[in-house]
């Protein structure tokens with residue numbers, strides 16, 4: 001069974017993130033091809049990255065105990081989904097910091113994104129795709145974009161994300177492709193390779 005983690009990528013009071021996070025968990029409960037844990041960055045308080053040496057020179061070790069705990073936790077998973085808030089056309093600082101607070105543990109694992117905002121978090125997701133590639137991850141093409149109409153529908157009109165068929169379909173596509181890449185990369189990680 002694949003072990004995936006949902007990273008809740010914003011932490012401010014009254015965050016919208018709780019709505020997509022709950023909806024992702026509900027969707028995951030209908031699946032028997034992966035297990036999903038929630039890693040809420042509110043619960044995993046990480047200091048702002050301040051390491052004296054790049055982790056490439058330390059064998060991936062961090063001097064901060066919280067980052068050490070985080071990277072060991074990340075190392076337990078076969079793939080990830082992240083909620084993506086867009087702050088000034090970019091990912092949240094807390095989410096970028098969470099990526100910086102582990103290194104090799106991200107390698108050769110897939111990640112999918114569930115964004116929201118004016119254009120469904122698309123601009124922030126594009127940043128995250130580049131970050132993920134640098135971490136030797138496989139960012140999957142399929143994504144969920146909760147755009148302005150659906151965002152306001154939920155926040156102001158009492159709608160649920162399940163009321164929007166295209167969002168449910170894109171959630172399924174993200175799950176399906178995370179499983180495909182997760183299985184492929186899990187198998188490949190079992191093969192000794194010398195590539196850096």
Ligand SMILES: Cc1cc2nc3c(=O)[nH]c(=O)nc-3n(C[C@H](O)[C@H](O)[C@H](O)COP(=O)(O)O)c2cc1C
Nearest residue numbers: 010012015016017085086087088089116117118119
């Ligand atoms: C600092 C800040 C910057 C924002 N910048 C953008 C933006 O560039 N694009 C966008 O679509 N929404 C932007 N928003 C609106 C967010 O999409 C909206 O507040 C969303 O709920 C934020 O996610 P959160 O509630 O999980 O924190 C911004 C919000 C904040 C707080």
